[in-house]
Amino acid sequence: MNTSALKDSSRTSTRELTKISLVAALYVAVTVVLSVISFGAVQLRLSEMFNYLVLYNKRYIVAVTLGVVLANFMSPMWIVDVPVGGIATFLVLILCRVVTKRMANIKLKMIVTALIFTFSMFTVAGQLSILYGLPFWATWFTVGVGELLSMTVGGVTIYLLNKKIDLTK
Template structure:
């Protein structure tokens, strides 16, 4: 039987198992909570969304691609640009998380994997700059620079947290 057709094992539970759904819901809820509690710095042309640290979890297990994307979609309803931020931000998050998993899949060094992911996410902030340019007539490249710098700062702080957490906890389980 092909690998695709096999049933999930105890070591690899289905993404729809109660345990997996609970882990995904917890991460989505944490993303929403951290962003909402820090809303004053989580939205806008200059933003430091510390909840972005949860993006790194997708490197350890595919369940977190769904979890973080769900968290982003939910919390983006709080955004002043929600009309674009919900569909564009949610889609961009999903695609960038998948891209980061693909690009870093063969990198064994966790710190390098986190660094590459931080750079990719920071560059992907053109989507936020695009939204702010359309809705608020802000200059695109300057806005991309400020949002990208905020993302790099957020991801750097979060990367340190996730790196040390990954040394103590098996995030792939």
């Protein structure tokens, strides 16, 4: 039996789990610290910047989804927000990874990802419309604008961070 390979595999698994846990925890921390602007019909969830990590490594699909699920327990409408937000995030992260996979330009990948996430805010607008009777189209617009702003600020942040730290590893 090759114990060296087993040790390397264990170390890799521990390293991967640590990175996933760290990103999930950061997502939750940023959302909770800024909770006053992270939930509702007008929101600026700056933790959405972590969505871009999926462009660098597929492990972040699990990390960000877990972060969203845990953060959404703080939502006033958590009973719906946890499952719907978690599933929607998971699916949109996979979609972004698939759509941008063959793109070489990271800036283009980030723009496409921001637009996909902005469009996907119909799920949040739908929840707010059903649970609180808010007008769907106006709510989709306000949540979408907030998402686009969050993704823009986050995109610049993650882009610059990747210049200092290789996010693919």
